[in-house]
Amino acid sequence: MTRLNIMPIVRKEFRQIRRDKRVLGLLLFIPGLMLVMFGYALTFDVKHTSMAVFDQDRSRQSREFAERFFVTEQFVRVATVERESDINRLLDSEAACIVLVIRRDFARDLARGNTVSVQVVVDGANANAAATVLGYANTIIQQYSSAILAGTFLRAGGRTLSMPIDYQPRVWYNPELESAKFLIPGLIAFILMVTAVISTALAVVRERELGTMEQIMVSPVRPVELILGKTIPYTIISLVATLAILVLGYLLFGVVLKGSAFLLFIVTVLFLVGGLGVGLLISTLVETQQLAFMIAVIVSMLPTFILSGFVFPIQNMPVPIQVITYIIPARYFLVALRAIILKGAGISAFWDQFLFLVGYAVILLGVSSMRLRKLLH
Amino acid sequence: MQHPESPFSPDPTLAHDDHAVLVHGLTRKFGTFVAVDDIGFRVRRGEVFGFLGPNGAGKSTTIRMLCGLLSPTAGTGMVGGYDICTQPDEVKSVIGYMSQRFSLYEDLTVAQNIEFYGGVYGLDEERLERRKRWALEMAGLEGKENVLTHALSGGWKQRLALGCAILHEPPILFLDEPTGGVDPVSRRKFWDLIYDLSHRGVTVFVTTHYMDEAEHCNTIGLIYGGRLIAIGAPTELKHQLDRFAIFEVHCENPVDAMDLLRQQPWTAETSIFGSAFHVSTTVIEGAEDRIRALLTGAGMHVTHVERIFPSLEDVFIHLIAEEDARREKTGAMTP
Numbered sequence: 001m002t003r004l005n006i007m008p009i010v011r012k013e014f015r016q017i018r019r020d021k022r023v024l025g026l027l028l029f030i031p032g033l034m035l036v037m038f039g040y041a042l043t044f045d046v047k048h049t050s051m052a053v054f055d056q057d058r059s060r061q062s063r064e065f066a067e068r069f070f071v072t073e074q075f076v077r078v079a080t081v082e083r084e085s086d087i088n089r090l091l092d093s094e095a096a097c098i099v100l101v102i103r104r105d106f107a108r109d110l111a112r113g114n115t116v117s118v119q120v121v122v123d124g125a126n127a128n129a130a131a132t133v134l135g136y137a138n139t140i141i142q143q144y145s146s147a148i149l150a151g152t153f154l155r156a157g158g159r160t161l162s163m164p165i166d167y168q169p170r171v172w173y174n175p176e177l178e179s180a181k182f183l184i185p186g187l188i189a190f191i192l193m194v195t196a197v198i199s200t201a202l203a204v205v206r207e208r209e210l211g212t213m214e215q216i217m218v219s220p221v222r223p224v225e226l227i228l229g230k231t232i233p234y235t236i237i238s239l240v241a242t243l244a245i246l247v248l249g250y251l252l253f254g255v256v257l258k259g260s261a262f263l264l265f266i267v268t269v270l271f272l273v274g275g276l277g278v279g280l281l282i283s284t285l286v287e288t289q290q291l292a293f294m295i296a297v298i299v300s301m302l303p304t305f306i307l308s309g310f311v312f313p314i315q316n317m318p319v320p321i322q323v324i325t326y327i328i329p330a331r332y333f334l335v336a337l338r339a340i341i342l343k344g345a346g347i348s349a350f351w352d353q354f355l356f357l358v359g360y361a362v363i364l365l366g367v368s369s370m371r372l373r374k375l376l377h
Numbered sequence: 378m379q380h381p382e383s384p385f386s387p388d389p390t391l392a393h394d395d396h397a398v399l400v401h402g403l404t405r406k407f408g409t410f411v412a413v414d415d416i417g418f419r420v421r422r423g424e425v426f427g428f429l430g431p432n433g434a435g436k437s438t439t440i441r442m443l444c445g446l447l448s449p450t451a452g453t454g455m456v457g458g459y460d461i462c463t464q465p466d467e468v469k470s471v472i473g474y475m476s477q478r479f480s481l482y483e484d485l486t487v488a489q490n491i492e493f494y495g496g497v498y499g500l501d502e503e504r505l506e507r508r509k510r511w512a513l514e515m516a517g518l519e520g521k522e523n524v525l526t527h528a529l530s531g532g533w534k535q536r537l538a539l540g541c542a543i544l545h546e547p548p549i550l551f552l553d554e555p556t557g558g559v560d561p562v563s564r565r566k567f568w569d570l571i572y573d574l575s576h577r578g579v580t581v582f583v584t585t586h587y588m589d590e591a592e593h594c595n596t597i598g599l600i601y602g603g604r605l606i607a608i609g610a611p612t613e614l615k616h617q618l619d620r621f622a623i624f625e626v627h628c629e630n631p632v633d634a635m636d637l638l639r640q641q642p643w644t645a646e647t648s649i650f651g652s653a654f655h656v657s658t659t660v661i662e663g664a665e666d667r668i669r670a671l672l673t674g675a676g677m678h679v680t681h682v683e684r685i686f687p688s689l690e691d692v693f694i695h696l697i698a699e700e701d702a703r704r705e706k707t708g709a710m711t712p
Binding site for chain 2: 005007008009011012015016019020210211212214215216217218219220221222
């Protein structure tokens with residue numbers, strides 16, 4: 001086998017990327033922007049929910065009870081309600097998301113051992129957030145309830161009461177339950193897919209459109225050299241983008257790579273090869289940059305965003321959609337990424353996903369190279 | 378004649394053969410459409426071979442087959458001693474190719490384009506440097522190395538594209554309508570470059586539909602409807618019209634005059650040339666008087682009638698008319 005003559009194409013490709021400020025900006029700016037956007041804006045954590053308190057009892061105990069909500073991070077007191085009608089106004093104007101209503105005689109009834117009702121009015125417009133907030137409120141109220149029960153029992157002459165079941169939650173891998181940690185691996189998959197597929201498809205179709213492909217085809221350059229020369233630059237750029245996301249993820253969100261960097265590199269390259277294959281395949285199917293761009297966006301961005309488990313958990317999807325997710329490569333990549341980055345897991349934890357990625361890379365690059373070869377001859 | 382500065386090294390097998398290109402029975406079909414229909418010709422080493430024909434006649438399809446960009450449906454072709462069907466890679470190593478699209482990277486500088494094509498052809502650093510200087514000088518682009526190709530005018534792009542196509546000093550050069558969209562002065566300069574290459578022993582195979590360019594070629598092949606209908610030196614082709622007399626006629630209503638002349642049994646073809654028209658006659662003696670008499674008799678004012686030496690365009694109009702007549706007779710479709 002003679003030496004591969006790849007460098008002229010690689011060098012030219014880099015020069016073109018550097019010249020085209022738009023593409024360069026897109027490749028460098030978009031990952032950063034998306035990280036910040038997704039990391040800060042797309043969050044499932046419900047923190048600092050604005051809460052108003054309508055304390056009709058105005059007793060020491062009712063104040064103490066209300067205070068229980070504000071010692072946590074979850075709630076912030078934004079208003080004290082004086083009249084029933086204010087509740088509507090606060091929720092309508094979104095000045096508060098949740099209102100805690102403590103009835104008159106709260107302290108007296110508790111002292112008598114009666115059951116008292118505490119009302120929580122929540123703005124259900126955002127169903128997910130409302131459910132989460134209600135969950136938090138429920139926990140706080142239950143804890144308070146238990147404490148009173150234990151006190152009563154003690155005063156009645158019993159021993160210190162212990163609950164039959166002691167609830168001890170431990171959240172692994174992401175103890176603070178921060179969405180950012182969950183999203184950053186997904187973001188890597190998303191950005192890699194987008195850069196690999198779109199830029200590769202465009203880079204090849206552009207040459208076909210301009211006629212330079214024809215000029216290369218009459219030269220002694222072999223198809224394998226052309227394919228490698230075209231894909232290597234975008235592989236490098238995508239890997240740099242991955243590194244940038246990891247660094248930014250650490251600096252902004254404290255996401256630390258727990259597992260092996262080498263394993264992460266291998267898995268990423270596998271995923272990239274598949275993505276480059278998709279890009280090449282598109283470039284053999286269409287003739288114009290416009291069409292190539294549209295198809296690339298449709299096949300890379302949307303499925304990776306919606307069907308990979310990046311944002312929406314796959315197990316919550318209807319079964320037919322779940323079946324479709326099996327052909328989305330990012331699905332497998334995400335499992336592997338989260339395992340490596342968040343759990344520090346080795347390959348044994350996701351070998352099945354790994355095999356899927358290998359198969360996907362081999363098939364896509366194989367098919368697209370064959371098609372491109374045929375096109376070149 | 379070989380230039381000392383550019384020792385083109387033609388393939389040794391060529392030494393036994395005087396021909397750079399040999400084509401036999403070459404055919405290419407796209408579905409049921411026959412783009413190139415059983416053509417055969419030879420191109421001698423070092424000559425400028427013009428491939429002439431209207432748009433869609435099969436010029437580009439032929440050149441693309443010879444360059445290994447397209448495989449023939451039938452027939453054989455040898456380029457630089459290599460078979461275009463079985464040795465496309467070897468063919469690529471002995472040819473240069475340039476199309477009317479100029480195939481440059483507009484977002485790269487002049488020097489970067491040269492470096493890229495030099496790299497693709499595997500030129501080492503020392504040779505690339507030498508050829509880069511040569512190409513810049515040839516294209517008149519010295520001092521413009523770092524200008525973006527995008528900013529160059531058509532003529533400069535054309536010469537740069539030619540430079541890039543022959544950085545590797547190929548003994549055979551294919552040019553597919555290389556002067557399309559370029560101003561007349563640049564066209565003139567470009568043909569000077571082609572002659573220069575030809576004098577240094579490079580075989581130039583060029584397609585065009587400009588008649589004046591065809592006159593510059595050593596040999597012309599006329600392709601029409603996928604078939605090669607004539608081949609020869611420009612003067613040889615013109616002698617095919619010896620049995621006719623060609624007249625240039627200036628009169629006030631050329632279209633009506635042409636209609637009238639066409640109805641006469643002693644005329645062959647008429648065609649418009651600027652404000653005048655050409656008419657060919659099968660009788661030579663007294664034809665000029667007949668033309669005058671006919672047109673004046675019909676009440677037309679005739680300014681000027683003159684017998685002329687046939688131009689290539691006259692030749693091709695005749696050849697194409699004959700080909701159309703032949704096809705009509707055989708029932709073949711006229712293109």
